[in-house]
Amino acid sequence: MTADASHGEAPPEFVQLLTPEGERVQHPDYDIDLTPEEIRGLYRDLVLVRRVDLEAVALQRQGELGIWASLLGQEAAQIGSGRALTEADMAFPTYREHGVAWCRGVDPVNLLGLFRGVNHGGWDPAEHNFHLYTIVIGSQTLHAVGYAMGIQRDGADAATIVYFGDGATSQGDVNESFIWASVFNAPVVFFCQNNQWAISEPLEKQSRIPLYRRASGFGFPGVRVDGNDVFACLAVTRKALADARSGQGPMLIEAFTYRMGAHTTSDDPTRYRVAAELEAWKLKDPIERVRSYMFKNQIADQEFFDAIDAEADDLGRDVRKRCLALPDPEPLAIFDHVYAEPHRLMDEERAQFGAYLEGFEG
Amino acid sequence: MTILTLAKALNEGMRKAMEDDPKVLVMGEDVGKLGGVFRVTDGLQKDFGEQRVIDTPLAESGIIGTAIGLALRGYRPVCEIQFDGFVFPAADQIITQLAKMPLRSLGKLKLPVVVRIPCGGGIGAVEHHSESPEAYFTHTAGLRVVACSNPSDAYEMIQQAIRCDDPVVFFEPKRRYWEKAEVDIPTSSAGSAAWLPFDQGKVVRPGTDVTMLAYGPMVKTCLEAAKAAEDDGRSLEVVDLRSLNPLDVELVVESVRKTGRCVVVHEAAVFNGFGAELAARITEECFYNLEAPVLRVGGPSTPYPPSRLEDHYLPDLDRVLHAVDRVFAF
Structure with missing residues (x-):
């Protein structure tokens, strides 16, 4: 089960602006005024990233990717927070932030490189202000805080956001990053996607209190948001980033969501969770509620939805085609970029291995 | 020429x-107000301010992890790990992130981070304060690992390490911190251009019969052995x-x-050292x-002993000369 073990304290609060049924609701602290065009844009983002994710799962099943970490179910948390960023803000992802990557303008094919095994990361972090995927759980939280300390020293009008999951909150690095951010009042937003499962371990293996409440012990605010509500995720993250940029320090956002798929394509969730749980969360789907809201409020017509579906299919086909065309690196690329400056051991071993390979030619 | 202790030479190097x-x-x-437990950063915060000389919370992984973030933003952090035995909480950030992120980025990211580690024994300290963890880091691709042995090299090498675009693990021989020697402090940048590159070794005493290979604190011991021999x-x-x-294989082989x-x-x-x-x-x-076979003189394959036993653990003049005798006995 995914219930919070609140131990007699007040029940968790929860920022929601759009119900699972597609009804707009108000919140005293957070609201958002979106134009129909912005709403259509968010819907498009949600559908396209889900389609890219679906294609990647299929590519893995067909042996074209070694593994894939699906974002299914977490689209609203990622698009809502990702669209809250300004160009100057810097994002530090885990390996599941395909939706945030989309918002930062990273070509989806570049996400596939590390899962296909042609590289460990295929985009320029500085070009997109989107750092490389970090696989060691929670390490990137410290990088984000350090980067935010750099922003402070530069006097720049920017903030960082760092993504991590519920499991990561048990890591020492994450807790150290909370301390650093608090002590130095760093402009960083901690965006925790609580998708209820750290591979097979449910939240109660990580925490006895709602995760967002951990922030108060470190001396900064925490808030829980409906992670399947793209409007709420956008509103809350936008406010947190604005506060961080204006010198009000860090904030923890717990996006309460659900990992609808497996941890990765190598995982089998039927071994540790019941089907009814997934069925319950399907009723809270992050895309359906936006679609429903748009229909009801005549923000889009069937023609729009059909066009987005067609665009998604085109994108899926394009991603597949270009994934298959990703070239395997040359063997001697093993020695490239290990060091930024000349390094004689690399030179020596590259030459030796090159000569060895040449022995097979001719 | 100025006479400086090794600690002060490092201090002057960082200041420069x-x-x-x-x-x-x-x-x-x-590292701020106190100037470090060995005073290597003495006075730097006073002169450069708290924004540039940062007293951090007490968590080594946090030091290296945030230094990585600062480097990603264009800074060149010089991190002090207070004692060798305390680097291990930071080992994950050093090994999985600092060493590998430039490769992960296909060369788009550079991490010019220096990790200073006072190392070695001989100061009568408690557990975890006398270790020599260099082999853990030389085994990690992506790191440069250097060790200074005297004030002059300390002054030059710390500046070269800071200028280097790669991450550098910088070992400082803590029991030699207070030893003094002449240091040539150049008055212009042309002076530093003539320094020996910090990835090269140096013959500090020429000879003809045996090559003694050492680094950090043991260089002095070898020089004493050479004099006795x-x-x-x-x-x-x-x-x-x-x-x-x-x-510097070339120098060793030559x-x-x-x-x-x-x-x-x-x-x-010695084992796996x-x-x-x-x-x-x-x-x-x-x-x-x-x-003759290459002989190795080092600590036994045990944890570092209580300090009353460290004279037995650490290679000294007699043990070094004993090995020299053995290579002649073949």
Whole structure:
């Protein structure tokens, strides 16, 4: 089960602006005024990233990717927070932030490189202000805080956001990053996607209190948001980033969501969770509620939805085609970029291995 | 020429680096007001401010992790790990992130982070304060690992490490912090251009009969051994490796081909220590020149002992000379 073990304290609060049924609701602290065009844009983002994710799962099943970490179910948390960023803000992802990557303008094919095994990361972090995927759980939280300390020293009008999951909150690095951010009042937003499962371990293996409440012990605010509500995720993250940029320090956002798929394509969730749980969360789907809201409020017509579906299919086909065309690196690329400056051991071993390979030619 | 202790030479080197480049930061536990537990950063916070000399919370992983983030933003952090035995909480950030992120980015990211580690024993300290963890880091691709042995090199090498675009693990021989020597502080930048590159070793005492390979605190011990061996009519060539990764193989090979004998000396345990790599490389490159197997002098394969026993653990003049006798006995 995914219930919070609140131990007699007040029940968790929860920022929601759009119900699972597609009804707009108000919140005293957070609201958002979106134009129909912005709403259509968010819907498009949600559908396209889900389609890219679906294609990647299929590519893995067909042996074209070694593994894939699906974002299914977490689209609203990622698009809502990702669209809250300004160009100057810097994002530090885990390996599941395909939706945030989309918002930062990273070509989806570049996400596939590390899962296909042609590289460990295929985009320029500085070009997109989107750092490389970090696989060691929670390490990137410290990088984000350090980067935010750099922003402070530069006097720049920017903030960082760092993504991590519920499991990561048990890591020492994450807790150290909370301390650093608090002590130095760093402009960083901690965006925790609580998708209820750290591979097979449910939240109660990580925490006895709602995760967002951990922030108060470190001396900064925490808030829980409906992670399947793209409007709420956008509103809350936008406010947190604005506060961080204006010198009000860090904030923890717990996006309460659900990992609808497996941890990765190598995982089998039927071994540790019941089907009814997934069925319950399907009723809270992050895309359906936006679609429903748009229909009801005549923000889009069937023609729009059909066009987005067609665009998604085109994108899926394009991603597949270009994934298959990703070239395997040359063997001697093993020695490239290990060091930024000349390094004689690399030179020596590259030459030796090159000569060895040449022995097979001719 | 100025006479400086090794600690002060490092201090002057960092001061110069901070003057030269406003992006250079110093961070660590107690590095600010206190000036570090060994006073290596003494006075830097007073002169460069709290924004550039940062007293951090007491968490080593946090120091390295946030230094990585600062480097991603264009800064050049110089991190102090207070004692060798305390680097392990930071090992994950050093090994999985600092060392590998530039490769992960296909060269788009550079991480010019220096990790300063006072290392080695001989100061009568409690557990975790006397270790020699260099082999953990020389085994990690993506890191440069260097060790200074004297004030002059300390002054130059710390500046070269800070200027380097790669992450550098910088070992400082803590029991030599207070030893004094002349340091040539150049008055113009042209002076520093003539320094020996910090990835090269140096023959600190020429000789003809045995090559003594050492780095950090053991260089002085080897020099003392060379002086003592002179009385026995043996000429020891002492090589200060200075850089462990990359290793200056050319210099080592040149020396051993000349002498035909080699003794490696380090404080770290012999088993799987850095000397094992040296012995293997020398066997490959100098097989037909060797009069005797390469011998290694180091700590036993035990944890560092309580300080009342450290004189037995650490290689000293007698143990080094004993090994020299053995390479002649072959």
